[in-house]
Amino acid sequence: QVTLRESGPTLVKPTQTLTLTCTFSGFTLRTRGEGVGWIRQPPGKALEWLAVIYWDDDKRYSPSLKNSLTITKDTSKNQVVLTMTNMDPLDTGTYYCAHESTITIFGVPRESYFDFWGQGTLVTVSS
Amino acid sequence: DIQMTQSPSSLSASVGDKVTVTCRASQTISSYLNWYQQRPGKAPKLLIFAASTLHSGVPLRFSGSGSGTDFTLTISSLQPEDFATYYCQQSYSTPLTFGGGTKVEIK
Numbered sequence: 741q742v743t744l745r746e747s748g749p750t751l752v753k754p755t756q757t758l759t760l761t762c763t764f765s766g767f768t769l770r771t772r773g774e775g776v777g778w779i780r781q782p783p784g785k786a787l788e789w790l791a792v793i794y795w796d797d798d799k800r801y802s803p804s805l806k807n808s809l810t811i812t813k814d815t816s817k818n819q820v821v822l823t824m825t826n827m828d829p830l831d832t833g834t835y836y837c838a839h840e841s842t843i844t845i846f847g848v849p850r851e852s853y854f855d856f857w858g859q860g861t862l863v864t865v866s867s
Numbered sequence: 868d869i870q871m872t873q874s875p876s877s878l879s880a881s882v883g884d885k886v887t888v889t890c891r892a893s894q895t896i897s898s899y900l901n902w903y904q905q906r907p908g909k910a911p912k913l914l915i916f917a918a919s920t921l922h923s924g925v926p927l928r929f930s931g932s933g934s935g936t937d938f939t940l941t942i943s944s945l946q947p948e949d950f951a952t953y954y955c956q957q958s959y960s961t962p963l964t965f966g967g968g969t970k971v972e973i974k
Binding site: 843850851852853 | 898
């Protein structure tokens, strides 16, 4: 059974750094094609992809936030950590981590999808 | 970035109705298209991946179709638990992008 759970502060001040931890179980993040991504959702708005880290430590970031994001993994602890610097009130929202699976055909990666999600953690940026 | 445009942004329907939601990509994405359902206050759930493959445990009344730039999510007979917001998402290239959502409300 795959589960993910986000943890971190619920309130941060503008300009501070946010550190969120995703603790997972039911997979190892050592299997080809596996990844863990972060997605956020401002109140009442749509989902926005932030970053993903793959089994081989490949990392991808949203270009609009690339300079403020860092994603790392610790497979010995079954954790993925996202840090976001210089937080702004516009960064207020629910932050989700999710397991990403990739379809591989003859060793070539193809479609991917977020098949398991954490419950999300609400982060408010306010002074 | 690939822009994903969903229509309508909201719709009202009754239990038992057939519901169709469309998603258009700003460039061709082959079949790299996923659909998610999000109920209020809950995390999104995967419904369909690779445009038309039903995720494990998802009821058969949900189906997806399309390829290239135009995609459709269909609910054949709307059930009370289906009232939610639906999102499409492309996985063709990073940055991964989601549509703006379609809220399905009770008529």
